[in-house]
Amino acid sequence: MVTSAPKPQLDLSQAKTKAIKENILTPRFYTTDFEKTAKLDLSSQETEFEVMLNEMRADYNRHHFIRDDSFEGSWDHITGEARQAFIDYLERSCVSEFSGFLLFKELSRKLKDQNPSLSEMFSLMARDEARHAGFLNKAMSDFGCTMDLAFLTKNRVYTFFPIEWVLYTVYLSEKIGYWRYIIIYRHLEKHPENQFYPLFNYFESWCQDENRHGDIFKVLLRSQTKLWQTWQSRLWSRFFLLTVFATHTLTVHERSKFYEILGLDPTEFDAEVIRKTNETAARAFPSVLDTENPEFFERLHRCSDLNLQMAEIESSSQPKWIKKLRKLPLQLSIGGHLLRIYLLKGIDAEAMRETVR
Structure with a gap:
């Protein structure tokens, strides 16, 4: 794996302030009712669930999130407002992906004994989200800063959502993420002169993870007739x-x-x-x-x-x-x-x- 030279981090207190600042638009960290989740009856969507589980086990993107030679070099030519706008985008995206990782990881851990199949599915989704967050955090290091993800884990305020709300919101989060990524990717295919950083080359395969996760939550949602x-x-x-x-x-x-x-x-x-x-x-x-x-x-x-x-x-x-x-x-x-x-x-x-x- 080819990586760029280490970059200086932001002062830790500054990074924490930037990462923890809350407003209505900030990606949040969620928790839910794990006991109720473990008891979800998926029988009406059993075939579809098994198809998605096998797809996740196949791990089609296992070799995708590896930085290549295109990340070598300096990005100091991206300056001023444009540089800060991109860093803000990376920060928000990183927090959002890491939030998904923590939720899926905790669901997997809590459901392991009661619902092994669903536990495995959440574990595999957590794997994907961890890759995304790590890749974005590494991109931030190219611009002289990184997210203190360990600090975020311990110090973010967790918002409780009933599992029904989680099914609705995560489905939408993954699907809207798919459309954001693929629209940007297709635009830059037509206008390569605007592609100022190699991260965007990864968006086509990346968005397939988002789409797959959304399909999984569609299966979970459709298994619950009251939803x-x-x-x-x-x-x-x-x-x-x-x-x-x-x-x-x-x-x-x-x-x-x-x-x-x-x-x-x-x-x-x-x-x-x-x-x-x-x-x-x-x-x-x-x-x-x-x-x-x-x-x-x-x-x-x-x-x-x-x-x-x-x-x-x-x-x-x-x-x-x-x-x-x-x-x-x-x-x-x-x-x-x-x-x-x-x-x-x-x-x-x-x-x-x-x-x-």
């Missing part, structure tokens, strides 16, 4: 779709410089990722959002503008209490726009699938 055959599941499906899409829109526009240096229009990229993810979710969820409704992206973009205004307020030198007062009406406005989107008539995905058949 797709009830009126409550229709409400939850659209809720989690909206949560993931709103976070994506705010994040993309907050870090628009990264996409611009790739030659991508942030707004167009965001819309394509959301549309493709919504179409994909219609294969697993009972109801999805109507992304073609004129209000959908209009209100999401208003939320993004308001979020940028809040970021400006937060970066000011005003006292904290004044910042909170100034941000409150903006936060309420964002909440209002999201509620209006949620109340738009959804699309019956079950009916769509029946029509196709």
